[in-house]
Amino acid sequence: MNFKLVYASLSITLKEFYRSKASMFFVLLFPIILMLLFGLIFQDQGETVYDLHVRDLDGGLNSQNITEMLGNTEIFNIIEVGDEVGDIDDAKDYLTEHKLNAMLVIPEGYSDGFDAIMIDRFLGIPTNDTVDVVMIYDPANTAAMTKISILNSIMDGVNKAATGMPDVLVLEMETTVSDDFDYIDFFAPGIIAMSVMTTALFGTVTINTELRQKGILRKLATTPLSRSEWLLANILYQLCMAVLSTISIILIGVGLFDLNPHLNLFLPLFVILNVFAFSGIGMLITRFVKEAESAHAAANAIMFPMMFLSGTFFPLEGMPDFLQTFAKVLPLYYVNEGLRAAMITLDEGTLMTSTIVLIVLAIVIFILGVLLTSWKHD
Amino acid sequence: MPETIIQVRDLVKQYGDNTAVNSISFDVNEGEVFAFLGPNGAGKTTTVEIIETIRTATSGDIQILGMDVNKNRTEILKRIGVMPQDFSSFDRLTVWETVQYYARLFGSDVDIDRLLKLVNLGEERDKHYVTLSGGLKQRVGIAVALVNDPEIVFLDEPTTGLDPRARRDVWEVVKDLKKRGKTIFLTTHYMEEAEVLADDVAIISKGDIIAHGSVDGLIDRFCSTIHVAIKGAGPGVKEIADEMSLVSESLGNGNVQIEAENNEQVVEILNSLKNKNIGYGSVDIRKANLEEVFLELTGESLIDKGDAK
Ligand SMILES: Nc1ncnc2c1ncn2[C@@H]1O[C@H](COP(=O)(O)OP(=O)(O)OP(=O)(O)O)[C@@H](O)[C@H]1O
Ligand SMILES: [Mg+2]
Numbered sequence: 001m002n003f004k005l006v007y008a009s010l011s012i013t014l015k016e017f018y019r020s021k022a023s024m025f026f027v028l029l030f031p032i033i034l035m036l037l038f039g040l041i042f043q044d045q046g047e048t049v050y051d052l053h054v055r056d057l058d059g060g061l062n063s064q065n066i067t068e069m070l071g072n073t074e075i076f077n078i079i080e081v082g083d084e085v086g087d088i089d090d091a092k093d094y095l096t097e098h099k100l101n102a103m104l105v106i107p108e109g110y111s112d113g114f115d116a117i118m119i120d121r122f123l124g125i126p127t128n129d130t131v132d133v134v135m136i137y138d139p140a141n142t143a144a145m146t147k148i149s150i151l152n153s154i155m156d157g158v159n160k161a162a163t164g165m166p167d168v169l170v171l172e173m174e175t176t177v178s179d180d181f182d183y184i185d186f187f188a189p190g191i192i193a194m195s196v197m198t199t200a201l202f203g204t205v206t207i208n209t210e211l212r213q214k215g216i217l218r219k220l221a222t223t224p225l226s227r228s229e230w231l232l233a234n235i236l237y238q239l240c241m242a243v244l245s246t247i248s249i250i251l252i253g254v255g256l257f258d259l260n261p262h263l264n265l266f267l268p269l270f271v272i273l274n275v276f277a278f279s280g281i282g283m284l285i286t287r288f289v290k291e292a293e294s295a296h297a298a299a300n301a302i303m304f305p306m307m308f309l310s311g312t313f314f315p316l317e318g319m320p321d322f323l324q325t326f327a328k329v330l331p332l333y334y335v336n337e338g339l340r341a342a343m344i345t346l347d348e349g350t351l352m353t354s355t356i357v358l359i360v361l362a363i364v365i366f367i368l369g370v371l372l373t374s375w376k377h378d
Numbered sequence: 379m380p381e382t383i384i385q386v387r388d389l390v391k392q393y394g395d396n397t398a399v400n401s402i403s404f405d406v407n408e409g410e411v412f413a414f415l416g417p418n419g420a421g422k423t424t425t426v427e428i429i430e431t432i433r434t435a436t437s438g439d440i441q442i443l444g445m446d447v448n449k450n451r452t453e454i455l456k457r458i459g460v461m462p463q464d465f466s467s468f469d470r471l472t473v474w475e476t477v478q479y480y481a482r483l484f485g486s487d488v489d490i491d492r493l494l495k496l497v498n499l500g501e502e503r504d505k506h507y508v509t510l511s512g513g514l515k516q517r518v519g520i521a522v523a524l525v526n527d528p529e530i531v532f533l534d535e536p537t538t539g540l541d542p543r544a545r546r547d548v549w550e551v552v553k554d555l556k557k558r559g560k561t562i563f564l565t566t567h568y569m570e571e572a573e574v575l576a577d578d579v580a581i582i583s584k585g586d587i588i589a590h591g592s593v594d595g596l597i598d599r600f601c602s603t604i605h606v607a608i609k610g611a612g613p614g615v616k617e618i619a620d621e622m623s624l625v626s627e628s629l630g631n632g633n634v635q636i637e638a639e640n641n642e643q644v645v646e647i648l649n650s651l652k653n654k655n656i657g658y659g660s661v662d663i664r665k666a667n668l669e670e671v672f673l674e675l676t677g678e679s680l681i682d683k684g685d686a687k
Contacts, residue, residue, distance in 0.1 A: 222455060
């Protein structure tokens with residue numbers, strides 16, 4: 001390996017890149033658009049709070065308790081309605097008049113009823129008595145339906161608690177709301193992983209099919225430049241592109257969407273391994289698929305499953321088991337996991353697994369690239 | 379006795395059932411311009427690229443600079459210069475940067491500006507490759523093929539697609555290279571190019587070398603016809619040809635074309651015109667060319683096919 005030749009080849013490809021406004025535009029455009037798009041879509045995810053109008057006709061201790069409890073879930077923003085609503089019919093009129101979609105009415109006698117039941121339970125007297133609260137809602141409104149289902153879950157929890165069973169549901173509600181793990185944190189590493197993959201894979205395929213078509217590869221074959229030197233120069237070039245897009249993604253995330261990543265050496269490490277693996281795959285594709293169009297189709301065929309099945313946009317937990325298993329053979333899965341661990345969770349186990357898997361993969365692909373590709377054509 | 383610098387013996391190249399090169403043998407001598415002349419698909423590029431070590435022969439023994447193409451690839455590449463067919467280069471590099479890049483690949487410290495002057499590109503040194511005209515691009519190709527001061531320069535169709543003026547410019551460069559003692563292996567489907575440049579011509583058709591020799595030698599051997607075109611003549615010219623049993627054709631307006639077989643017959647035709655007092659506007663005497671040799675040998679035209687491209 002003559003590094004002077006690698007350097008000479010790298011510098012001319014960079015020069016060409018720098019001079020072509022179009023390619024510069026596209027290298028940066030894709031990651032930036034993705035980041036902006038997803039950033040805007042998921043900006044408020046996890047902070048959604050529903051307004052809930054409550055009319056407490058009872059005014060007792062227990063009715064105040066339940067109102068307070070609903071407010072404490074942080075899902076509902078409780079708005080107490082005053083004297084103008086005297087009964088259920090008033091409540092309906094009030095809804096229509098104020099264009100509201102739902103109101104919870106706690107009837108008179110709620111507190112006493114509740115106490116009576118609790119005393120019976122305490123004394124061990126069996127009872128089928130219940131106390132009711134009334135939800136008045138607009139059935140055509142989806143927000144109202146959401147409120148009802150949330151309310152139902154909470155009631156469920158309360159009932160289970162009252163019967164002495166563990167309150168599973170209430171517990172789960174709390175983990176969801178109180179976790180700091182925003183969607184942006186989940187997908188920013190994914191966007192980096194995917195942009196770097198796409199740039200490295202398609203960049204390599206595009207450059208090499210173009211150079212082949214122009215006959216430049218044939219000319220290079222008549223010089224002392226070796227195939228592995230050319231391969232390395234290509235990978236280093238793609239690495240420069242990867243650095244550009246990674247930096248722009250992080251800047252946008254931090255600047256616009258409160259991304260707050262950990263910055264450590266694992267970030268560049270995974271970016272480098274990502275480039276090695278996918279640039280190498282790109283080289284192999286252009287070795288075996290000579291026409292530009294088919295080569296791009298092959299690159300697409302590799303990219304799409306990776307994009308959707310390796311946890312870039314959606315957490316894998318929601319997927320069927322066989323897809324989860326399948327994801328674990330996709331290189332991008334390890335880049336995703338690794339980057340996420342490096343930037344957000346700092347999970348050491350994941351960092352180690354991803355590092356090892358990717359280093360092995362990158363080495364194997366580079367060796368295959370050197371062995372299988374040859375300047376000679378038939 | 380000139381030194382043999384390339385020796386090809388029984389070279390065969392097959393692509394599946396298609397025999398691109400069908401057991402050809404020839405020698406190229408040091409210091410000469412060797413032209414490989416043939417129509418599209420004849421097997422020119424296949425042959426040169428095998429000699430350049432970038433394709434592998436199906437069978438045959440090929441020696442270049444005394445080395446076997448299959449064994450000494452690296453050494454051979456250092457000592458030859460190649461301009462592939464349809465040469466092209468990085469769009470957004472300047473001419474100077476392009477030549478510099480290839481020079482670096484060869485570890486050569488050639489004086490790039492001098493090299494550019496040699497191929498008449500001094501003025502274009504800072505222009506981006508993509509902005510050059512076809513003829514200038516081809517000259518960049520030649521410059522690039524010279525960065526390592528090669529002993530043999532391979533030029534695969536260096537003037538295809540160029541206008542006559544640009545073609546002549548390239549020819550001048552080739553002549554200059556020959557003066558500098560380089561051996562030049564030229565492939566072309568322009569017979570004129572071979573006539574102007576080549577010391578030695580191999581005519582290749584459908585994978586076979588059908589004739590090989592100097593331009594004059596080939597013409598004398600395969601097509602000695604001399605075309606005598608008499609223009610604006612009075613009546614009686616065709617009769618002269620008939621008396622001598624030569625092929626002739628009346629083209630109207632007193633223009634007659636006679637095909638003489640040798641110089642003596644040409645003299646005889648001119649004498650008869652004088653003796654019979656037949657006046658004429660002009661006489662144009664032209665030897666056969668390689669095109670006609672090719673036609674004679676294959677029954678097919680070289681030019682039409684070549685320019686159809
Ligand atoms: N890589 C290849 N695979 C299959 N067939 C090939 C390949 N290269 C050349 N051929 C075939 O070999 C024959 C000779 O092709 P070649 O390119 O050597 O011709 P050529 O004389 O250089 O023609 P041209 O003037 O068009 O350049 C053609 O029939 C061509 O189709
Ligand atoms: Mg050719």
